[in-house]
Amino acid sequence: MSCFEGQLAGWIAPALPNAVTSETIAALVAEYSTALYRVAFSVTRNAAEAEDAVQETFLRVLKHESRLSEIRDYRVWLVRIVWNIVLDKKRRAKTRPESEDLADHARVLPSGDRLADDAIISSQEHGRILRLIDRLPRREREALLLSAVQELTTAEIAAALGTTESSIRSRIFRARRGLSVLLEKEGIAR
Amino acid sequence: MNGEFDRETSAPVDAALRAVGSATPEPGFEGRILTRLAQARAEGYAAPRAGSRLMRVAAPGLGFVCASLLCAVIVTGSVRFSHRNHPGSVAPPTIQMQGTGVGAASAVHPAAPASTPMPAGTKGRSARRTVQGRARIAPQARKAPGVAVPAPTANVPQN
Numbered sequence: 001m002s003c004f005e006g007q008l009a010g011w012i013a014p015a016l017p018n019a020v021t022s023e024t025i026a027a028l029v030a031e032y033s034t035a036l037y038r039v040a041f042s043v044t045r046n047a048a049e050a051e052d053a054v055q056e057t058f059l060r061v062l063k064h065e066s067r068l069s070e071i072r073d074y075r076v077w078l079v080r081i082v083w084n085i086v087l088d089k090k091r092r093a094k095t096r097p098e099s100e101d102l103a104d105h106a107r108v109l110p111s112g113d114r115l116a117d118d119a120i121i122s123s124q125e126h127g128r129i130l131r132l133i134d135r136l137p138r139r140e141r142e143a144l145l146l147s148a149v150q151e152l153t154t155a156e157i158a159a160a161l162g163t164t165e166s167s168i169r170s171r172i173f174r175a176r177r178g179l180s181v182l183l184e185k186e187g188i189a190r
Numbered sequence: 191m192n193g194e195f196d197r198e199t200s201a202p203v204d205a206a207l208r209a210v211g212s213a214t215p216e217p218g219f220e221g222r223i224l225t226r227l228a229q230a231r232a233e234g235y236a237a238p239r240a241g242s243r244l245m246r247v248a249a250p251g252l253g254f255v256c257a258s259l260l261c262a263v264i265v266t267g268s269v270r271f272s273h274r275n276h277p278g279s280v281a282p283p284t285i286q287m288q289g290t291g292v293g294a295a296s297a298v299h300p301a302a303p304a305s306t307p308m309p310a311g312t313k314g315r316s317a318r319r320t321v322q323g324r325a326r327i328a329p330q331a332r333k334a335p336g337v338a339v340p341a342p343t344a345n346v347p348q349n
Contacts, residue, residue: 183202
């Protein structure tokens with residue numbers, strides 16, 4: 001095969017029909033929608049906006065369904081999409097989340113999962129801490145928020161943010177250290 | 191601050207992060223997503239049609255052809271413009287070296303350059319006023335001690 005034929009095959013391949021069907025997307029929804037919701041909620045902190053972001057994510061998946069067979073890691077790919085969507089929305093809003101939905105969030109939390117710390121610290125205190133997280137540098141804040149999502153490993157966070165695992169660990173460490181300083185200044189923990 | 195986070199500060203942070211990271215959507219979340227996807231598919235939001243696929247495949251080739259055509263037009267136009275501005279131009283004279291030893295630069299000139307003869311009775315600007323090949327020394331010239339000074343000759347012209 002000549003060089004030109006190879007290039008032609010490369011151009012034509014994405015346009016070839018594939019076997020991916022709507023059942024595949026339904027399976028993706030069933031498997032990843034909750035994790036994506038948590039990723040979105042970590043930024044928006046609003047249930048409705050997080051749900052909108054996840055729906056927008058799957059609409060994009062639908063738009064590019066011909067490329068689904070090329071995706072190696074669906075979880076990282078989907079996290080990256082929803083992450084970009086929520087950050088884009090946040091940039092457009094130009095403000096911090098105005099309607100933090102922590103009360104609603106507390107309502108939907110399963111009560112059996114609440115630990116002693118959660119019981120002591122009220123949702124208002126959560127809100128104040130999350131606002132302090134918003135004051136952290138962008139990279140550290142993003143790593144810290146994604147590390148909070150239960151389903152994501154450090155490797156997956158690194159892949160979603162396009163960096164290395166060691167960089168993610170370092171960012172999380174710096175974020176926690178900075179947050180500790182902010183907390184001491186604010187006197188929240190005292 | 192030594193980098194270690196005490197429990198008093200890390201506990202509320204962990205709790206807040208845990209609360210965010212374990213958020214659970216409203217019941218029926220997946221169903222709402224699937225409904226919206228089905229609606230979008232019905233509205234034609236799905237994968238691009240064959241026409242747009244073809245455009246995506248053909249776009250690089252089309253761009254290449256357009257760029258080539260543009261280059262050809264530019265080159266042709268500039269060559270034509272150049273010919274139009276110099277319609278009667280001929281090639282420079284051919285230099286024929288016939289073993290005469292004349293260099294290429296001299297061969298194209300009708301005559302070799304020659305110096306202008308000096309009018310009679312005049313002196314060139316570069317001629318020095320010397321007597322017997324010796325430089326004239328001004329009488330008031332003083333030399334440092336120890337420097338030999340030739341004695342002035344008798345027939346030094348006074349001016």
